[in-house]
Amino acid sequence: MDNQTQPDVSLRNSQFNFSNTPKNWLNNNLYISHMFDTSSIAIPYIEGLVNFSVKNVLDKIQDKQLYAACLKFIEQETSHAREHIKCNNRLNEHGYRFPSFISNFKKKLNYIRTKWSTLSIIAVGVGFECFTTIISNSVLEEKILAQPEMEIQQFWQWHMHEEIEHRSVLMDLYLHLGGGYLRRVVMLALVLGCYCYYGIKIYFGFLRVDKASFFAGLKCICGIKSFFLKSLFKTLPCFRYSYHPNQLSNPQLFRVNTK
Numbered sequence: 145m146d147n148q149t150q151p152d153v154s155l156r157n158s159q160f161n162f163s164n165t166p167k168n169w170l171n172n173n174l175y176i177s178h179m180f181d182t183s184s185i186a187i188p189y190i191e192g193l194v195n196f197s198v199k200n201v202l203d204k205i206q207d208k209q210l211y212a213a214c215l216k217f218i219e220q221e222t223s224h225a226r227e228h229i230k231c232n233n234r235l236n237e238h239g240y241r242f243p244s245f246i247s248n249f250k251k252k253l254n255y256i257r258t259k260w261s262t263l264s265i266i267a268v269g270v271g272f273e274c275f276t277t278i279i280s281n282s283v284l285e286e287k288i289l290a291q292p293e294m295e296i297q298q299f300w301q302w303h304m305h306e307e308i309e310h311r312s313v314l315m316d317l318y319l320h321l322g323g324g325y326l327r328r329v330v331m332l333a334l335v336l337g338c339y340c341y342y343g344i345k346i347y348f349g350f351l352r353v354d355k356a357s358f359f360a361g362l363k364c365i366c367g368i369k370s371f372f373l374k375s376l377f378k379t380l381p382c383f384r385y386s387y388h389p390n391q392l393s394n395p396q397l398f399r400v401n402t403k
C-alpha cells in the first residue's frame with residue numbers, strides 16, 4: 145500500500161502549517177485547488193453544528209461502544225474544524241473573503257441549531273458524512289491529491305482518511321436514537337442541494353477574485369472527469385432504505401493506524 149492510502153500515524157491529530165501555500169497548490173492548477181478550498185470555507189461551521197448535536201445526546205446513548213465512538217468522532221471533527229479555520233485564514237490572506245456568505249450561513253446554521261430537533265440535526269450530519277465519505281473515497285482512490293508534498297495536501301489526506309474511518313458513527317447514533325428512513329433521506333437531499341448551491345456560489349467567488357475563466361471552472365466541476373460530479377452520482381445508493389455507510393468504502397482506504 146502506498147503513502148496515499150496508508151497515512152503515517154504521525155499524521156493523526158496533526159497541526160498543519162499553511163503559510164507559504166500557493167493559490168494553485170494542487171498540481172499547479174487553480175481550478176482544482178479551489179474545489180478543495182471551496183469545501184474548506186464551510187466545513188468548520190458544519191462540523192461545529194454536527195458536534196453540537198452529538199454532544200447533546202451523549203447522555204442518551206446506552207451502548208458503550210457507540211458512546212466511545214461518539215467521543216472519538218467529536219475529537220476528530222474538532223481537530224478538523226480547528227485546522228480548516230487555519231486553512232481558511234490563509235485563504236483570507238490571499239484575498240479570498242466571503243463575509244456576506246459566512247454571516248448568512250452562520251445565521252442559517254444558528255436557526256437550525258435553535259429550532260430543529262436534535263434528531264433532525266443528526267440526520268443532517270448523517271447526510272453530510274455520507275457525502276464526505278464518498279468524496280473522500282473518490283479523491284483517495286483516484287489519487288487526486290497527488291504526492292502529498294505540501295502540508296496542505298497532507299492535511300486533506302489526513303482529514304479524508306478520518307472521514308472514512310468514522311463514516312458509520314452518526315448513522316449508528318441516528319438508528320440508536322430511533323431515527324427513521326424518511327427524515328434521513330429528506331435531510332440527505334437537503335444537504336446535497338445546499339452543498340451544490342453554496343459550493344458553486346463560493347467556487348465562482350474564488351474565480352471572480354482571480355479573474356479566472358468561469359467556463360474553465362465549470363468544466364472542472366462538471367466535466368466527465370470531475371471527482372465532484374462522480375461523487376454526487378455515487379451518492380444515489382445512499383437513498384436506499386437498507387443503506388449503511390459501512391457498505392461504501394474501499395477497505396484498503398480505511399485501514400488506517402489508530403492511536
Ligand SMILES: [Fe+2]
Pocket residue numbers: 191220221224225303307
Ligand atoms: Fe471532518
Ligand SMILES: [Fe+2]
Pocket residue numbers: 221273276306307310
Ligand atoms: Fe466527519
